[in-house]
Amino acid sequence: MLYLIVTVNEGIHSVLPEQIVTIAENKQFSELYEAFTSGQFNNQGVKVYVRQNKVDKWVEVSDGLSGDLTIMKVLGYNHVKFTLLVEPVAEDIEPPINFPDTFDIMMRNARQPKLPQKRTEHTRHDLLYNEIIDLLRNQKAGWKGGIHQTLGKEFIERIVNVLWYIDPYLELLCSRSCHLPALFKKLATYASDDPDRNVYNIAYRTSHHKKEPISRQKLDLLIKSLELSVGQPWVNDNEWNNIIPAVIALIEMMRKYCEHLVKSQITMTAIHHNDESARNPVNNACLFRVLGCKEDHLDEQYQELNDTILQSGFYHYTDVYSYLPTDVMKRYRYLKNLQLTCPIGIYRYAQGNYLGTIMYIWRIPESEVTDEFQDETEKVRMLAKIHEGLPKYFTRQMKKNVLNKYSLIKTVTPAVLRMLYFDLTGNAAVTTNIISREVEERLRLMLALEDPSIIFDLRANNGFKGTKFDAFWEELDMYFNEETPAVDDRRHNTIMHMPLAISIRDLYDIILARLRIKYGDPLPVSIYTPSYEWIRLQFWPTNPVTIKAVQYTGRYQVKFKSMSKIDPSLTRNDTTQVQLMHHKELIKFMKTHCQERAYSFQIKKCQDLLCGICAPIRLPQTVFDSLHFLPDPIPKDNTDHYSSFRTVYGTETSEEFRPSMQLNQANAEPAPKSVLVSGKIRDYITCCDCGKRRCVYSDKALSQEEIRDFNQALDTYDYSCGAPLFPDDHYLIEILFVRVKISCDTPVEILYYSSRKSGNFDICYYCGTDSDLIDPPSTLTVRYKIIYPLCQKCQDKGKEFSTRSEIKVNSSKRRKTS
Numbered sequence: 129m130l131y132l133i134v135t136v137n138e139g140i141h142s143v144l145p146e147q148i149v150t151i152a153e154n155k156q157f158s159e160l161y162e163a164f165t166s167g168q169f170n171n172q173g174v175k176v177y178v179r180q181n182k183v184d185k186w187v188e189v190s191d192g193l194s195g196d197l198t199i200m201k202v203l204g205y206n207h208v209k210f211t212l213l214v215e216p217v218a219e220d221i222e223p224p225i226n227f228p229d230t231f232d233i234m235m236r237n238a239r240q241p242k243l244p245q246k247r248t249e250h251t252r253h254d255l256l257y258n259e260i261i262d263l264l265r266n267q268k269a270g271w272k273g274g275i276h277q278t279l280g281k282e283f284i285e286r287i288v289n290v291l292w293y294i295d296p297y298l299e300l301l302c303s304r305s306c307h308l309p310a311l312f313k314k315l316a317t318y319a320s321d322d323p324d325r326n327v328y329n330i331a332y333r334t335s336h337h338k339k340e341p342i343s344r345q346k347l348d349l350l351i352k353s354l355e356l357s358v359g360q361p362w363v364n365d366n367e368w369n370n371i372i373p374a375v376i377a378l379i380e381m382m383r384k385y386c387e388h389l390v391k392s393q394i395t396m397t398a399i400h401h402n403d404e405s406a407r408n409p410v411n412n413a414c415l416f417r418v419l420g421c422k423e424d425h426l427d428e429q430y431q432e433l434n435d436t437i438l439q440s441g442f443y444h445y446t447d448v449y450s451y452l453p454t455d456v457m458k459r460y461r462y463l464k465n466l467q468l469t470c471p472i473g474i475y476r477y478a479q480g481n482y483l484g485t486i487m488y489i490w491r492i493p494e495s496e497v498t499d500e501f502q503d504e505t506e507k508v509r510m511l512a513k514i515h516e517g518l519p520k521y522f523t524r525q526m527k528k529n530v531l532n533k534y535s536l537i538k539t540v541t542p543a544v545l546r547m548l549y550f551d552l553t554g555n556a557a558v559t560t561n562i563i564s565r566e567v568e569e570r571l572r573l574m575l576a577l578e579d580p581s582i583i584f585d586l587r588a589n590n591g592f593k594g595t596k597f598d599a600f601w602e603e604l605d606m607y608f609n610e611e612t613p614a615v616d617d618r619r620h621n622t623i624m625h626m627p628l629a630i631s632i633r634d635l636y637d638i639i640l641a642r643l644r645i646k647y648g649d650p651l652p653v654s655i656y657t658p659s660y661e662w663i664r665l666q667f668w669p670t671n672p673v674t675i676k677a678v679q680y681t682g683r684y685q686v687k688f689k690s691m692s693k694i695d696p697s698l699t700r701n702d703t704t705q706v707q708l709m710h711h712k713e714l715i716k717f718m719k720t721h722c723q724e725r726a727y728s729f730q731i732k733k734c735q736d737l738l739c740g741i742c743a744p745i746r747l748p749q750t751v752f753d754s755l756h757f758l759p760d761p762i763p764k765d766n767t768d769h770y771s772s773f774r775t776v777y778g779t780e781t782s783e784e785f786r787p788s789m790q791l792n793q794a795n796a797e798p799a800p801k802s803v804l805v806s807g808k809i810r811d812y813i814t815c816c817d818c819g820k821r822r823c824v825y826s827d828k829a830l831s832q833e834e835i836r837d838f839n840q841a842l843d844t845y846d847y848s849c850g851a852p853l854f855p856d857d858h859y860l861i862e863i864l865f866v867r868v869k870i871s872c873d874t875p876v877e878i879l880y881y882s883s884r885k886s887g888n889f890d891i892c893y894y895c896g897t898d899s900d901l902i903d904p905p906s907t908l909t910v911r912y913k914i915i916y917p918l919c920q921k922c923q924d925k926g927k928e929f930s931t932r933s934e935i936k937v938n939s940s941k942r943r944k945t946s
Contacts, residue, residue, distance in 0.1 A: 129153070130200055134164050138212040142857040143169075147246060150262070153201055158193035161210055163265065166242045173213035178205045183840065241270025241367050244281040256328045257288050259315045266314075269367045283357040290350045290378065296332040297342045304388055306381045311374035344389040347382050354379050401525045409515055413477045417492065420470045427465070429453075434468045437491050443506040445475070445488040445514060463487065471496070473507075475514060479521070488514055599655045601666075603639050603646070632660045694741055717741065723757040725783060730757050754778075761785055799865035803827050806882040810864070811838070813853070816846045818872035820896030823880055824853070825865045838864060849874065875930070881916060892919040893930050904929050911935055 130151050136144040144165065151160050157176050174193055177186035178200065186209060189195045200206065243261050247254040261284065264270065271280040291312065294301065298308060313319065320326040327333065354375060357363075363372045426434060433451045440446065448466075452459045466474070466489075475488045490510065495502055636657070643651055651657075695713040702708055709715065721742070723730045732755065733742045745752050760781040761770045783789055797804060803825045811824040830838065841854055849872045854861045867877065875893050891898045893916035900920040908915055913933035 130197060130206075132160070132200065132206055132208050134160065134208045134210070136165060136169070136210045136212065139214060143212065145248070147258075151197065153198060155197050156193065157189065157191075157195050157197065157208070160197065160208065161193055164210075166270075167240050169212055175211045175213065177209040177211065178203075179207045179209075180205045182207070182837070241268070241272055241365075242274075242276040242280075243270050244276050244284060252328050252330060253288070253292055255317065256292060256315075257284065259317060260284050260287055260291075263311070263315055264371065267311075267370050269371050271362060272365070275362065279357075279360060279362065286350075286353045286357055287375070290354060290382070292328060293346060293350060294342075294382070295327055295329045296339075298327075300342065301381070301385055304385060306385045308381070309374040309377040311370070312378065342385075342389075344386050344393075347386050347389075351379055351382050351386070405521060407478070407480045407521060409477055409518060412480070413475065415473065415475050415511075417496075418467055418472050418474060420472075421467050423469050426469055427467075429462065430466065430468060433489075434470075437468055437472060437489065438470060440491060442493055443473075443490050443510045445490040445510055448487045448489055475511070477518060479519070486518065596656050597658045597662075599643065600639060600657050603642055604635075607639060607642065632664050636660060636663060725760065726786065726788070728758060732757065797865075797867055797869055799825065799867070800827070803865055804867070804879070806879045806884075809879065809883040809885050811885070812880075812887060813842070813847050813866065815849045815872060817848050818896070820849065820872070820876055821880065821891060822847075822849065822866055822870075823877050823883065826863055830863070834860065834863060848872075876916075878916075878932075881914075890917045892917055892922055894922045894927050895919060897921070 130153055132149050132151065133146050134149045135142060135146045147164070149160065149164055151163065161174060161176075176189040176192050176195065178189060179186050180203070184207075189199070200208070243264055246258045246261055249255050249258060264284075270276060294308075301307070308318075317326055317328055332339070358372060358375055358379070362368070433446075433448070436446060448463070453462055471492050471494060472489045473492045477486045479486065493502075496504075640657060643655065643657075647655060694717045695711045698711050698714060702711065718724065721731055721734055723732075733745060735745065735752075736742070747755075756778045759773070759776040759779060760783050762776050762781055763769070763785055764771050805825075808825050808827060809823045810826045810830055812821045813824055814821055837860060841858065841860065845854070847853065847866075850868055850870050852861065852868060853864055853866055876891060876896055880888070880891075889898055890901060892901065897919050901917050902920055902923060904915045904918075908929055908931060911934060912931040913935055914931065916930040916932075918927065918929050
């Protein structure tokens with residue numbers, strides 16, 4: 129097999145980008161051309177060129193498309209370029225008599241099976257898409273009549289979505305006898321011998337995010353989407369005889385696992401709601417005997433256990449767990465072949481799930497094996513002790529029944545109820561909730577120590593609160609009595625909301641002003657004022673179920689609400705757009721109640737009765753319905769004037785015609801804003817006209833191959849300020865960027881001076897030279913933090929130092945001294 133890098137050009141333009149193609153050695157260039165182009169350029173002349181590496185020159189193949197691919201292996205070449213010949217327009221030349229009919233050509237092309245174009249492989253999802261196309265091409269499948277770009281592309285995308293979703297769960301599916309059809313195992317990635325690269329969704333396995341279990345609902349959607357494609361008429365064509373059965377097998381495999389998930393869910397639901405335990409010794413325990421062997425036949429691994437059993441009396445049971453090997457298979461063989469020098473009895477209890485099997489053994493007398501009428505009272509007593517010590521696991525319904533029965537006792541907390549349930553029933557199940565588990569562990573420790581100094585209720589010791597701030601609290605009480613807090617129309621409790629002050633600081637200033645009026649300014653030393661945080665804790669908590677709610681005293685049953693009514697998690701420190709984007713409730717409110725523009729921010733009350741923020745409207749309905757957000761300026765048909773306010777009021781508008789926005793879009797760099805930062809400067813390039821150094825940006829560090837291709841491009845092309853680095857068909861044009869909204873008159877980029885890239889040295893801000901730089905005067909160094917370099921030649925031309933970041937500390941002192 130040959131692995132070739134193939135491309136198709138027309139003149140100097142690339143028609144089909146480079147792709148890796150696999151083909152047999154005994155084929156011709158014409159077959160390679162037909163497989164790569166899928167019959168798109170059948171009527172054009174083609175020249176064939178080959179080379180060994182990217183840096184080599186192209187060599188023309190004299191035999192053209194009729195040449196054999198064997199020369200690629202003999203010469204060690206792996207690059208192939210097909211160049212479409214552009215035939216000149218013939219003038220005054222009669223057309224040939226036997227020119228093929230255009231309609232015949234169209235019909236012939238329509239009957240040829242075709243496949244969609246491959247994608248550029250930016251992700252492994254794109255890799256899967258391209259490998260599906262290669263698989264269909266190898267099976268000689270395709271679509272006729274031009275539907276390969278519609279129905280064909282849709283079918284491939286559905287196959288890709290299915291394989292991408294089940295890719296992380298293939299081992300799980302195989303464990304349930306749900307195997308991937310053999311056809312899809314021929315995909316290049318699945319056929320790879322590299323265990324680290326033979327999967328598509330590598331990020332799912334390597335990332336540290338929570339792994340989501342496979343979803344039955346998602347599988348159902350994928351099955352239905354594939355069934356839509358399988359039910360289309362084109363599946364009856366002969367080209368699909370090898371493909372469609374494999375797709376149907378894939379659908380049946382997923383449907384089989386869906387049925388397993390449904391059965392498992394029904395079984396677990398029945399167990400959880402059952403009033404009896406799923407596992408108990410009555411149904412899941414077994415008892416049997418094992419005869420003794422001769423001492424010469426005793427396996428060495430049983431010697432320690434054999435000595436322990438011989439030293440014990442009859443019917444004294446021993447747990448085998450401490451004698452088992454750590455390896456799973458050795459443990460299985462140990463229990464399967466267990467035989468000692470004396471007859472023993474074995475008791476097995478399967479706990480289920482991952483808990484394993486409990487196994488006890490004991491020594492039995494020889495008479496028990498032969499005498500059917502032996503007194504077995506000792507055995508019964510031993511079994512009673514074993515059953516008493518077995519762990520018990522109760523269902524959720526059994527636990528719910530007990531807790532509901534005693535939850536009516538007012539003084540018993542849920543944590544104490546759970547502890548009583550565990551102690552009285554002996555349930556060995558672990559609480560799934562981490563917080564509840566920690567509370568139960570602390571409660572268990574308190575009860576075990578029986579120390580009165582540990583077991584206490586903080587609410588009983590919360591009596592004396594001090595009198596230091598009584599004057600402030602009394603004035604606050606009077607303020608609330610004078611200004612009654614608002615009552616929410618949708619409230620369901622006795623807590624009122626406070627619209628009187630917009631913040632704690634505002635409330636503090638109001639009460640402080642009232643105290644100064646009453647006692648004079650300044651206040652007497654006997655009157656103390658609390659901190660903002662202590663004032664906040666005197667109100668009712670915003671969310672009473674959080675841990676922080678324990679710190680609130682509830683002195684005033686007034687819930688302080690401002691922005692917290694919209695999003696309780698919002699704090700006064702959340703001031704940037706990045707921080708506000710994390711508050712989903714606030715973002716939701718702004719989308720449904722607000723209109724944000726560059727020069728305005730508008731809020732309007734909604735009419736949703738279920739809205740927990742807006743109160744009911746008080747205006748007449750007709751008046752409220754006539755109120756709309758202020759519109760944006762919209763130009764008339766004659767773009768020299770804007771439409772009148774009355775014309776656009778009440779219509780949906782946008783800021784696309786705002787002059788400043790249009791100007792910003794016109795001056796915007798084509799490179800992403802996140803790339804044009806000092807930390808992503810990868811190299812520097814010099815303009816061939818003005819000689820200034822310009823910064824070359826890249827989102828990620830360049831590989832060795834990209835660095836080599838970049839250096840080769842620098843030797844091939846000349847760079848000028850404002851021009852792109854590479855031609856449009858060069859692959860590095862999407863990786864490396866320079867500013868194009870500049871000219872040779874533009875000074876050196878500011879980011880150049882803040883870059884820490886090696887090779888950075890001081891150059892003149894205006895001309896870019898590194899010689900004859902002058903020192904800035906002291907009048908500038910004391911006023912500005914950043915002063916960009918200036919050369920003597922530019923200063924002679926009348927240019928001055930460019931500065932940034934004025935120093936504002938002690939500026940008043942400098943003005944006095946100056």
